[in-house]
Amino acid sequence: MPVFAYKGLDGKGKPTSGVRDAESPKALRTALRKDGIYLTEMREQRAGKNGAAAVAAQTGGAADRGLLQREVDFGKYFQRVKPQEVAVFTRQLATLLKAGIPLAEGLAALVDQSDNDKFKAALGDIKQKVNEGKALADSMGDHPKIFPELYVNMIRAGETAGNLDSVLARLADFLDAQIALRGKVSNALMYPALMVILGSIIMTILMIAVVPKITSIFEDSGKSLPWNTQLLIFVSHLVSDWWFVIFPMFGFIIFLLRRWVKTANGRVKWDKFVLRIWVIGPLARKVAISRFAKTLGTMLGAGVALLRAMEITKDILGNKVLEKVIEEARVSIREGESIAAPLKRSGQFPPIVTHMIAVGERSGQLEEMLENVARAYDREVDLQVSRLTTLLEPVMILVMAGAVAFVVFSILMPILEMNEWIT
Secondary structure, eight states, X not given: OOEEEEEEEOTTSOEEEEEEEOSXXXXXXXXXXXTTOEEEEEEEEEEEEEEEHHHHHHTTSOSOEEEEEEEOOTHHHHOOOOHHHHHHHHHHHHHHHHTTOOHHHHHHHHHTTOOOHHHHHHXXXXXXXXXXXXXXXXXXXXXXXTXXXXXXXXXXXXXXXXXXXXXXXXXXXHHHHHHHHHHHHHHHHHHHHHHHHXXXXXXXXXXXIIHHHHHHHHHHHOOOOOHHHHHHHHHHHXXXXXXXXXXXXXXXXXXXXXXXXXXXXXXXXXXXXXXXXXXXXXXXXXXXXXXXXXXXXXXXXXXXXXXXXXXXXXXXXXXXXXXXXXXXXXXXHHTTOOSHHHHHHXXXXXXXXXXXXXXXXXXXXXXXXXXXXXXXXXXXHHHHHHHHHHHHHHHHHHHHHXXXXXXXXXXXXXXXXXXXXXX
């Protein structure tokens, strides 16, 4: 049976090492996991001519063994922590804390629950820092790619107020709602994007491989051709003869557009353009308003100060035009104005939203009113996504059918005319 030298972290996050036999690296990882050890490095040791004396000493004076290989887990460098994993962890930790389990013990129980090595390593680091006396929010703040500023600030508010379990449960609901909202929009755009890609591939193949062979017959005839056939021949020659220029040119244009959008001025102009697009603009606005209301209501309910909550909420809208409105509202609130007034002046938020926020401010139930706004706009997003999907399917089918019909008729019309010439 192979023998492995390993290094890892124990249940308290401290380094540990040793030598152990196992049938395979996977079996070793499983066995160490049962012992509460998180494996970080291993190397297999086998008998050989160039065995090392130090290795033989580690194995209790057994035969000389040499280092043949070291398992390097390149996959962990490409792993990323999905929002779904963070949401599941948040809900599980909330459940454990509500059951009366101490925070450190709850974190230790959840470290081994994840199959994502990157997430597991981050949780192990957080658990170790919490055991050393560091606050949970500060420990999570050391991993900003996994736990964003919004998450960390809500955790800090929960620790300060002493209701961390409730804040975690609220945060888990918020993450689930954001994941569901993102999924709805992505699913709505997936079908048209797939149709555009497949349609482009099919038309490119036709223009390069099929159309030139057929249209060469028409060109040799010397007769005048219909305008659509001439256009088809021109496009076919253009694509087949200059594809090595056309495709890189499109890629370069897309690259320049992305670079421009990343600039401050370009991003503002692009976001203004998106908000004005038929069907897409209203949907983007409703998604942003839903995010704004849900995030602000969740943070206020967790005890985060209003100005701080507005600052964090601004950064998750995904639209610079609306972000500017929130920033101007923060300045107005700091000067003593209400939330609803600057939002109403901007003209970017529907009157019903600003009216409900104003009512919530006057009645002292702003968090509940914001959650009502979020639920209402979630339903609006569902309805608009359904309409968009219903509209896009026949439109894409008509576009594809129109392109194919153009090619077919452009080929058939000269053939029919050639038959008339013969007769």
